[in-house]
Amino acid sequence: MMLLAIEQGNTNTLFAVHDGETWIAQWRAATEATRTADEYAVWLSQLLSMAGLALGALDGCIISSVVPQSIFNLRNLSRRYLHVEPMVIGENVDLGIEIRIQKPSEAGADRLVNAIGAHITYPGALLIIDSGTATTFDVVAADGAFEGGAIAPGINLSMQALHNAAARLPRVAIQKPQAVIGTDTVSAMQSGVFWGYISLIEGLIRRIKDEFGKPMTVIGTGGVASLFENATTAIDRWDHDLTILGMLEIYRRNPHFGKQ
Structure with a gap:
């Protein structure tokens, strides 16, 4: 194949x-x-x-x-x-998992694929944080079922919105600042967005864990996830291949697709 x-x-x-x-x-x-x-x-x-x-x-x-x-x-x-x-x-396409939310049809393909990729890779209940255009927080039960989560704007969207809405704020690159207290406009914007996002991630992880009430392994993935590595201890594992692992598993679960 x-x-x-x-x-x-x-x-x-x-x-x-x-x-x-x-x-x-x-x-x-x-x-x-x-x-x-x-x-x-x-x-x-x-x-x-x-x-x-x-x-x-x-x-x-x-x-x-x-x-x-x-x-x-x-x-x-x-x-x-x-x-x-x-x-x-x-x-x-048969995903082979239960979608335990009010409207299963609303669950995005990317979130479901991540859930499958994570479930076949890691044991127990999981919280998947996918950092991209949006930042999603998805709960996967120990049996692999998708149980919903939270969706926040991605870090790049936040920085772009700051630049677009405030006439005097420049467009700046997102990077981990050396200090939390910025000493000029650019470093202050970088600190607010970067450390603000770390706080958003850590805060939602804490609240989701408290509400879920059972042990969870937290997995970080996504196109901009590398920005946050080594910046927080709230994420247990970083795995940039979750999506394609999930896609491969779905393909194997549906062997009836083939050549024309």
């Missing part, structure tokens, strides 16, 4: 190739809802070639996207260039 996993968030899209034993290649592109299947194919074929691979070698495809208008073009990429009917999470 040569599987192409496409995980599309609001900001970035990850393309990863699994050869049946391990992940052998991963690439990221900016998410653009209007990018056509042909444009994807040109970009992807060049990267595959650099890795000694080819589009024709891929015989499976799974797509997880939170951008509905992009799914049409990603589906055509798989059909036209891989000659494979893609598995699209959320479209009659």
